Amino acid sequence: xxxxxxxxxxxSRKNLLAFPVDARKEAGYQLSLVQLGDDPEDxxxxxxxGMGVREIRIHKDGEFRVIYVATFEEAIxxxxxFAKKTQQTPKRDIDIAKTRFRQLRRGRE
Numbered sequence: 397x398x399x400x401x402x403x404x405x406x407x408s409r410k411n412l413l414a415f416p417v418d419a420r421k422e423a424g425y426q427l428s429l430v431q432l433g434d435d436p437e438d439x440x441x442x443x444x445x446g447m448g449v450r451e452i453r454i455h456k457d458g459e460f461r462v463i464y465v466a467t468f469e470e471a472i473x474x475x476x477x478f479a480k481k482t483q484q485t486p487k488r489d490i491d492i493a494k495t496r497f498r499q500l501r502r503g504r505e
Contacts (some may be wrong), residue, residue: 400431400433402471402472403474404473404474405473405475405496406475406492406496407477408475408496409474411476411478415454416457417457418456419456422429422454422456423462426452426454426462427464427474427487439451439452445463446494448465448466448496449465450463450465458479459476459479460477461477462477463477463493465497468504473500475496487489
């Protein structure tokens, strides 16, 4: 199977690069699993955002999340990456990912 490329939406790449080193390495490893067609080790579906949107959960030097969609044939799209500081995902972060996913779908039509 050919490795899918990663396309970063908005500030997602910049946000991920701001993670602490160990969390950033873990995010890269988990995304590489997705590129090879596998599931990340710790993830959950983000059903309220849209079909196929998932969240990678990273537990290194704190709590970090990477929201992505890999259902499109041409690429994996990273919608948002952020540090999670509360039990519940902040509405602001959900809204950012939802908006980017809507824009992605519109741009593909």
